[in-house]
Amino acid sequence: MYDFKAVKPVAKAHELIDTVLSRVMRKSATQIHPQFHITRVREFYMTKVRLAQTFWEEKLGQIVTDFPRLDDIHPFYADLINVLYDRDHYKLALGQVNGAKNIITAIGKDYVRALKYGDTAFRCKHIKRAALGRMCTVVRKHKAALEYLEEVRKHLARLPAINPNTRTLLVCGFPNVGKSSFMNKVTNADVDVQPYAFTTKSLFVGHCDYRYVPWQVIDTPGILDKPLEARNTIEMQSITALAHLQAAILFFLDISETCGHSIQAQCDLFDSIKPLFARKPLTIVCTKTDLQPMSTLDDASKALIAATAKDAGASITSLSNVTEEGVMVVRNEACDQLLASRTDAKKAGSRLAEVSHRLVVTMPKPRDTRARPSHIPASVARARAADAAGEDLPMDADEAAAAAAAASSHSAAGPAAAASSRTEGIRKLEVDLEREQGGVGVYSADMSKNYLLDEEDWKRDVMPEIMDGRNVVDYVDPEILTRLEALEAEEAALEARYSREAAAASALEAAKTPLERAEAIAEARLAKAVRGQRAVRSMQSRLRQATNSAVMPKTVRGRAMTRPGLAAHLETLGMDASGAAAVAKAAPVRRQGKRGRSTDRRPEDGEGADGSDVEMDEGVERAKRRRSKSVMKGVAAPQEGEGFRDLEMKSRAIKSSRRAQKKMQSEGRKGEGDRFIGTKMPKHLFSGKRGIGTTDWR
Ligand SMILES: Nc1nc2c(ncn2[C@@H]2O[C@H](COP(=O)(O)OP(=O)(O)O)[C@@H](O)[C@H]2O)c(=O)[nH]1
Ligand SMILES: [Mg+2]
Structure with missing residues (x-):
C-alpha cells in the first residue's frame, strides 16, 4: 500500500x-x-x-x-x-x-x-x-x-486508501442512480447522498466482509455519456478506476428513470465505456425497483437491457436501496463472480505449479458403519417443547414431594444425604436457602459446611487466620511433630558428644578420691577456659568482618613478608641475609608516617639490626642514584587489592592511561567552533529607533 x-x-x-x-x-x-x-x-x-x-x-x-x-x-x-x-x-x-x-x-x-x-x-x-x-x-x-x-x-494525503491489488467491487453508472446509497448499505462507509447529480465528486472506499475475508467497495462519481476528451476531472477519476482496477464491476442502471436519464441513454453509456470492462466480472444492476418493479417494466426496455448485457457478457440483477430488497444478493453475487475469476486467473498463472505439490486435500473416511445420532436427554426435549409452547415446565406430584423432602433435610444432613438428593436431580441451592432465610443482606452463606475435612465435627472449629500479625497458614506444617522429635534426638546426641563441661561436672560428682577430684576440677577449669576463648574468638571474628573492607583471599593475605621477616627466614634456611634488603626493595613498600619524599631513605620500622647493615654502609652518592630511579613522583606504592604487582607496574599503568586520555582532553577544549555569545543583548540591536533600513544583518 x-x-x-x-x-x-x-x-x-x-x-x-x-x-x-x-x-x-x-x-x-x-x-x-x-x-x-x-x-x-x-x-x-x-x-x-x-x-x-x-x-x-x-x-x-x-x-x-x-x-x-x-x-x-x-x-x-x-x-x-x-x-x-x-x-x-x-x-x-x-x-x-x-x-x-x-x-x-x-x-x-x-x-x-x-x-x-x-x-x-x-x-x-x-x-x-x-x-x-x-x-x-x-x-x-x-x-x-x-x-x-x-x-x-x-x-495526496486525503486520497482514499485504495489497495489496487485486493478484492474490489467497483460501483459505476450515471449520476443519481443510487450508487452511493448502495455503498452506504453494504459497507461501513458514510458517503453523502443527495437527490442531485455529482454529489459524489471523488472516489470513496468502504470495506465489508464476505466469506470471512475483507472486501473493498469503491464508489465512483457519476459518468455522463460524452467523448473521453470532453470529460472533466470528476468523471476522469471514475474512468481511471475502471481502467486500472482488476475489480468486479457493478454498472448501476436506474430503471425508474428518476435520475433524469432514459434507459436508452444509460445503455448507450454502457456501450461507450464497454472497453473498460474487458476481462472483468460484470453485472448490470437495475436500481430503484421500489419505484419501477422489474415485472412491470415494458418489454422494449427489458429487451434493450438484455441485449446490452448479452453483448458484454454481463449478468443482470436488480435491487432497491429503499426497501433493501436485493442489496445483499447483488453484493454476494458480485463477490462470488470476482472470486471465481481470481481463482481462474491464479489457476492459469505459473505460480500454481510451484505450490500445488505442497497442497494436500484431506478427505476423512468414516471409521466404521455405526450410526452415531446426537442424543438429547428426555428432560431437555421436554423443556424445549414446553418453551416452544410458551408455558412453564410442569412439575409432577412425586417430583415436588422429593424437592420438599430434600429442602427440609438439606441443612441438617451430611454430604451423603446431599449427594443422594443430587442423584435424584433436585438439589437445594444457596439461592433457595437465601430466599428462605430472609433474602439478600440478611442471609449469610455458611462456607464451613463445604469444607473437605477428615471428620465432620472439625468443620465448626474456630481457626484464626491471623495470629500475632502473622498468617497462620504460613506456619502450618503437617509433619511438624515428627520433625521436632528428630531434631530433639539429634540435639541430645550432640549434647552427649560435645558437652565436655557436662562430662567434667559428672566426673566431679562421681569423684571419690582427692586425686580424682583434683583431676576433675582441672578438667572443669579447662572446659571453662575453652568456652571463654571460643567466645573471644567469635567476637574478634565479628569485629573483623565489621570493618567493611575488601577481603583478600587467604592465599594472597599470607604472602606479604616484612624485610626483617625475610632476613630471619633466609637465616633459618642457612642463607646469607645481607642482600635481603636490596632484593626486598623491589617488593611493595608500605610507607608510614610522613607521606612526602625524604632526602634519604630511612630504614623501616624495626629494620635497625638486620636492615641497617645494608643501608648505612652506602655512601651519599649511591643513595642519590637510587633515589633518582626509585619512585615516580606522586605515585604511591600499590596497596593490597589495587591489583598491581609492583610500583613499576602501577606507574606504567598510570602513564599509559594518561597517554590514552591526552587526545580526548585536547579535543574537548573550547575552540573557535564553539558557540560564543559575548553579550546576550547587544545594545545596538535592542535600543533606539529603527525607522530606516532593516535589522536583517545577514
Ligand atoms: N426510490 C428510490 N430512491 C433511491 C434509491 N437509491 C437511491 N435513491 C435516491 O436517489 C438519489 C441519488 O442517490 P445517490 O445514492 O446519491 O446516487 P449516486 O449519485 O449514484 O451516488 C437520492 O435522493 C436517493 O435517495 C432506491 O433504491 N429507490
Ligand atoms: Mg454518489
Missing part, C-alpha cells in the same frame, strides 16, 4: 531560506578576526559555504525522494495523479526542485574553490555572502514549484 500521508510538508521558499541560513549560523563558528592567519579565515568561511550546501541538499533532496515517483507506483495511482494534478506539471515541479538542488551543489563547489584564493578576511566574507545569496536566489526562483508541491501533498 502507498502511504501518501508520510510525505513531509513542503515549506515555502522564504521559510526554507530562513531555516537553512539560521541552521548554518547555529552549526558553524561565530568568531573570526582579520588578524587571524588567512588559512584559518578561509577555513572558517569555507565551512559555512559547505554547510549551507549540505543543508540545502538535504532539504531539497527530501522533497524529491518523499513524493511518489509516477514510474514506480501502481498505474492506477499514477493515472489518478495525472488526472488530479496533471502529470507534466507534477514532474516538472519535482524536476525543478531536483535541478535547484544540483545547481546549489555546483554553486557550493565553485565558491569553496574561490575561497581558496581569498586573500583577506573581508574578501573571504564577501565570497561567502555571494555563495549563500546565490543559493537562496535559486530556491526563490522555484517558489511556485514548492507551493504547487505543497498543495499536491495536502491533496
